[in-house]
Amino acid sequence: MRLTLLYGLLFVISGAVLLTITYLLVNRPTNTVLVSRRGGSGAPGDAGVHMYTRDEVPGAVDSFAHAQQQQAVRQHAAEMQHLLTQSGIALAIMSVIAIGLGWIVAGRVLRPLRTITTTVQRISAHNVHERLAVEGPGDELKDLADTVDGLLGRLEAALDSHKRFVANAAHELRTPLTVEHALLEESLIDREATVDSFRSNFERLLTLSEQQARLLESLLTLSGSERGLDRREPLDLAELTDNVLLGSRKEAERHNLRVESHTHPAGLWGDDALVERLVANLVDNAMGYNVPDGWVTVVTGVRGGCAFVRVSNTGPRIPPTGVSRLFEPFQRIGRKADNGHHGLGLSIVRSIAAAHDATLNAHARAQGGLVVEVGFPLRTTAPPLPHAPYATQAPYAPYAQNQPPTPVTEPYDAGPRSLSAASE
Structure with a gap:
């Protein structure tokens, strides 16, 4: 709607400026008088059409020329009024047509954007592999679609890397937890366990705990460094x-x-x-x-x-x-x-x-x-x-x-x- 109103407004303003310029050019007053003579004495230049300025009109034809000029002025004013009316009607008709065409053109221009918006809204973490794949000439909309496709590609790579990171982190944490569980279970079910065996298991548990602490510290450092520097x-x-x-x-x-x-x-x-x-x-x-x-x-x-x-x-x-x-x-x-x-x-x-x-x-x-x-x-x-x-x-x-x-x-x-x- 905004694009249509913009197109229509620009057309109306342009048409009004064009009609104003045309009106001013056609309505420009003239200071020349045309006198037509028939017959004459046969001297050169006596017969035919002669052009005079207002101050050069001969006295014999001055009154007649003045009357004709007044008639011409009234006729010109009537024609200019008619021209102005007809041009206004034509501008109104063309404005309606321009608004209709603007609506159609705006729809065709925005159609790829609607397609891009709908596709991007549909893409989530489950189908991030999908791409817009807009075809057509290399214009701004094609560049926008290619940029979004590149962004989706980087997002897919980041999500895959995140999934691998989480899976590897879970594996790294699960392995020592499994060993710890086995050591504790062994200490509980072994009825012949001695103080030395308990001490040995506790030493291994302490080592595993230290390794997990180092792992968690490394994960926190990795996460903190990826956020950037605060100072x-x-x-x-x-x-x-x-x-x-x-x-x-x-x-x-x-x-x-x-x-x-x-x-x-x-x-x-x-x-x-x-x-x-x-x-x-x-x-x-x-x-x-x-x-x-x-x-x-x-x-x-x-x-x-x-x-x-x-x-x-x-x-x-x-x-x-x-x-x-x-x-x-x-x-x-x-x-x-x-x-x-x-x-x-x-x-x-x-x-x-x-x-x-x-x-x-x-x-x-x-x-x-x-x-x-x-x-x-x-x-x-x-x-x-x-x-x-x-x-x-x-x-x-x-x-x-x-x-x-x-x-x-x-x-x-x-x-x-x-x-x-x-x-x-």
Whole structure:
């Protein structure tokens, strides 16, 4: 209805302006007089039609011309009145026709929108695979439909990922609960149980409880990082990394690993708890998936306009095509869950990197192990705007085998790097 009224109003205004211009042009007064002579003395120019201005009319024909002019003025006024009346009637008729045509055209224009609206209202979580699939020329409506189809595609992928995440989380939680139930049942039905057996079962129960607590903490961290950042403060990546390495010293000794660090100041804006968790997860992953007498190298610094942290480690060989899968939730090398790892470490790294607008790069070493580098935007004088909630993960770009990370193009001198230089 609004489109029809708009079309009709525009037509009426345009028609009225056109009639006004026509009326003014036709009603313009003239100052010329035409005099027709017949016969004459035969002198050149005596016979025929002559055109005079009002001041040049000969006296002999002035009175007659004046009378004719008055008659012409009255006739012209009558014709203009008739023209105005007929034009008004024509404008009214065409306005009605224009409103009818506007209604039809508006319906045809809005028909694809109604189709899009009906289809989108029908789509739910059960049939999110459906698409609008609008056909036709590449106009604005086609672009709108394609945009909605792209949105539905991303929504379907997000729902599938959410379903897999919930299923994996339920499986990870159900397994220790089943073991706990079995241990408690064993303690109840074993009439010959001793204090030592009870103590052994309680120790296993305590270990399972600690693993579940770590799993829940990781899930909460993953969920919190995916909501975005509420605050940003100036951080030094080298200071956070040194704190993490200091706390991981006992873990490195327990695994008999050599840890080498080259930490250089690198300022950024971010959440200190989340960035420290990112570095801790990288170091923990490098130590947990390693080999006896292996090594871990941690480097921080500024390069290529970004503050970066890179963690390299020895370990089992990883297919280059399987590196990206490690950054998905509950993905582990060999799918072993008895070592306390739940496969959430690198997925949390990916979410925290996305919350800080950082780039994430990784590649598998040819000799075994992994190299992961996260590049944060370098700290400027003013903090960036708060990060809005998002639904996408950090951009992941796998390295080419044994090639330097893509976001970094300038040479970097970190001093002696015997371990990484000899191994990469």
